[in-house]
Amino acid sequence: MDPVVQEKSLSEINERIRDGSARVVTAEEMPNLVQELGTAGAVREVDVVTTGTFGAMCSSGVFLNLGHSDPPIKILRARLNKVEAYGGIAAVDLFLGATQPSQDQGIEYGGAHVIEDLVAGKQIDVEAEGAGTDCYPQMELETALRLDDFNQATMVNPRNAYQRYNAATNSSDRTLHTYMGTLLPRCGNIHYSGAGVLSPLSNDPNLDYIGVGTRIFLAGAKGYVIGSGTQHNPQNNFSTLMVTGDLKKMSTKFLRAATFHKYGPSLYLGIGIPIPVLNETVARNTAVRDRDITVPVIDYGIPRRDRPSLKIVSYEDLKSGLIDLNGKEVPASSLSSFHVAREVAKNLKEMVEKGEFLLSQAVEPLSRIGNSRPMKQTKESPNVGDVMSRDVVTVGEDIHVEKAAKLIVSGSFDHLPVVSKDGRLIGIITAWDISKAVASGKPARISEIMTKRVYSAMLDEPIELAARTLDTHSISALPVVDRDNKVIGMITSNHLSRLLARRQ
């Protein structure tokens, strides 16, 4: 006898949801069920697996229709609580992006905060400038609106619900403030994001069910998948979704504005997708565990697009709170909330059980091939090697201050890199260091007065990075070193200002 193939149709499952007999579990409960019953048994016993995630989803925003004023206005520019919204769409449609900072409070209050305030029922101030046309004569407008006052408030998010996300650490020697939170120096911590076992796309990694038109839970409202999100990259298990939903039906329980220190505002959103257990493949995929989902730990200490990965870890490793990085136990914590992700999955489970949430057949599948290519940059930006001076004078650490002073005067520069016997950079002295030593009346060896914590630049580093290093540390010159830390040049703020002057 042939083994019985376990299969159900979506309409059968929806029928059970309607009559209240559907069996629903969360994606956290599913792995043990499948282990216990096998995939065929799980298909018999379970109809729907609910997923959930709650984390920072920067690529989010809302279309708002204000209705027409009298006299009418064609809005060119608009500010909602001093946060600029895009007005280049018809007359009174605006798009408010989550990460837009405000003009008065900067990143502490941004687009995401306006969205949260609207959902919380608060009144917001609207200021608009008009184009002034025959049909829209009004030039300026001020009003105060609540969410109910808008004709439509439709959330449309270009990139949400990342299948998984790279973890972050920082090997540099200063604290970094990033969209992955505070990253302590010398790999002092690891931050990660994503719900792992509950992640909607990790429970449907081949996009068998989730497609264009799939009904989802979006911040408490029923929303829909519009298509694949921007930077959708399913080949590498970094799928994303573009989603929409009615802001008027959302809840602040699942929609929260946030600010990443020295980075910007963002919006925390709760997204859940119920997955019908149609067959054994679905049962197998929804049995995914934290240990099965891996991500690289990326070093944000390297300020380039292609940052190195220090280790591959699983969500189980990350959730343990400690990761071994080169023999050092590094504390790991999340930026997304697993607690609220669970609430999303539980809420969705209750909605399906009560017959309030039906599952939908996709209109089109999502692309199995995506694009997340680097930017094509047509305007070449010079590298450090293109603008630095190569005739750099270096000194050994055992020369006397007087000799260094003579070198500086004869060379007419302000900085002397100090190198070891084999030419490696070990320090730097400036004309100021020498003046200080002379003024204190203690002529000394260079090694006693040099700055040992010396910042340097690489030959192939874009000048923007060198400029940021100079600015961050309030210094005016950087030795340029090769891979062996040997000094091959010098880049100064003078080089950069000359370059700017030539451009203008």
Next chain:
Amino acid sequence: MKLMLHVAPGIVRYPLIASVILETSALVNIERASIDAVSGEIVLEVPSEKCTEVKEAFERRGVRVVPLEIPVIRDENECVHCGACISICPTATFRFEDWLLVADSGKCIQCGACVVGCPQRALKLVLK
């Protein structure tokens, strides 16, 4: 027990901590110190049995001493239990219990890393 010392101008150059240690023989640990030309703010961890003695010894020397009972407060309405504060705290004040954030305030040394690190702005230092 943690004590916050406010050291006034005029006495900031005296070896206050050293003299209090010699007097009380308390095994104190300096958890945080920010001292500039005119004043200082120092957080000490002191064994609880020596706390009163150490506090009084500092006060005799003109230092204002505030026990840090609840050094950091968390706004329950703002906190979403994300955990961004956990790995950046130097004294492991925060942890998860079944994915709900729990704070062991007694460990806090008021460094402020969590205050700016909290994306929801749910943490505040209690300034005394």
